[in-house]
Amino acid sequence: MVEQAHNVEHLLPNFPFFAGLPKEDVETILKTGRLRQYKKNEHLYHEGDKSDRFFIIRKGWIRIYRGNADGEESIADILSDGDVFGTRAALPGKKINTFSAQAIEDSSIAEFPGSVLRERAEACPILMHRLVTHVLETMDKLQIENEHMYLMSTSQRVACLFLRLSAHMLGTGGTFTFPYDKALAAAHLGMKRETFSRALFRLASLGVGVSGYEITIDSFGTLSEHCCTHCSLFSTCKGARAAQNGAEKKAAAPALYMQP
């Protein structure tokens, strides 16, 4: 358990979550926060624990997951820089974690007492709105995952993940580094390691090259056509790109799926 506490006030620029909130509220919250380092595989909390902290990831990767009695796990989310979790602690209602949170890389996390957020949100509608919006976006993400599990094949889901992970990239193709274990990605997408591996093989014919953690995509458009055009989010997803002369994307609203 690494316990390096730091003042977090100087980190504001890293926390888009607080952007646009009243200065006093942000300062009050930041003052009560602390920065903490978690080693790879270390847990931030376990399911069933009291949910009393609100988290912002400064740097690193965190998985949110839950296990059943058979020891099987389902991964609810994999989060990274700038992402926020533990919203339940900052909102009214039951204060028990329904999930566990674990660092999958050495991570630097800002933690805030839920009570402070809750109290400030009571007084500051903009903060409350920010929290509510975050929950609604998380819900949208979940609903899309449900849809994907039912309507899309494994290779389509893998392609979708790649497109979202490369959403920030310009141009029509390129190479990026896969940020965590493939087994983990597989679990998050609701499939086995082996199936993930075989899905990669099938994606090769669509111009996806894999060498270790390096993923090369010849054409985002081609890949989008393989998965995004079969997804109800097509027009609004940041990961989806129009093919050169394929389907036109309608004017896009803010994306639900945003990866750093």
Next chain:
Amino acid sequence: MVEQAHNVEHLLPNFPFFAGLPKEDVETILKTGRLRQYKKNEHLYHEGDKSDRFFIIRKGWIRIYRGNADGEESIADILSDGDVFGTRAALPGKKINTFSAQAIEDSSIAEFPGSVLRERAEACPILMHRLVTHVLETMDKLQIENEHMYLMSTSQRVACLFLRLSAHMLGTGGTFTFPYDKALAAAHLGMKRETFSRALFRLASLGVGVSGYEITIDSFGTLSEHCCTHCSLFSTCKGARAAQNGAEKKAAAPALYMQP
């Protein structure tokens, strides 16, 4: 389009959602509401529409769904008496429906302008809490559905549905009427009609009898053992029942899955 508008104030007892809220707020809201009848298959709204109404089901069944470009649909939820939807209209943020809502039976629905809810919620923390709690519960439900899709077989998912639909029943077994089409249930559980039908056949060996819309369950405990003991919600789900001498349920917190 049936357009019978009624005053809804006398219906308060049907709306547990408003229970415990300040009288003035409830009255303000109820005054702006109207009761409307929808025929079977009629739509309340379509995805992409402006989301400006908040709904409470007085009587009936509503499905919340979304379609992709291939014409395939994924069903997000199937709701009934006392259930609430359109929460997005009552909360800050984007006001576009991400789903369609359709009556699957003749239904009686109370509708409220989202703006009124939003305005009252701004002033009344209890109402805001109620709305937030509802969203969080919906999210919990979604997360469980994701888990089920990944970790449970089709017959386990069907068993889970039956146990939730019969959660209100006393005793160790009994008969109830399935409230909507099996094809619809199948789609909501993420499987095809045929698979649903075959899952029923397999459940027969666990004491589940089906005759048309009549479902007979010999032992809730036996059925729970088949599905609930493999679900991470086991200890808190209203549908799960302890087997006679099987696994003990821990002290249960309020259930996520509540059917009328």
Next chain:
DNA sequence: CGAGTGGTTGAAGAGTGTCAAACAGTGTGG
């Protein structure tokens, strides 16, 4: 160098989806 971890590959099998056909229940019109 051997153990450990993460990833790939192969063969076999269970579980679902697909397509087609048959069936049951309902309502309609003659």
Next chain:
DNA sequence: CCACACTGTTTGACACTCTTCAACCACTCG
């Protein structure tokens, strides 16, 4: 009252996807 169409459901045969289990490979770390 029956014939008919219509809808929802079940069943069968078959193809296909994904999982399972096992072995193997690549890489890292002691």
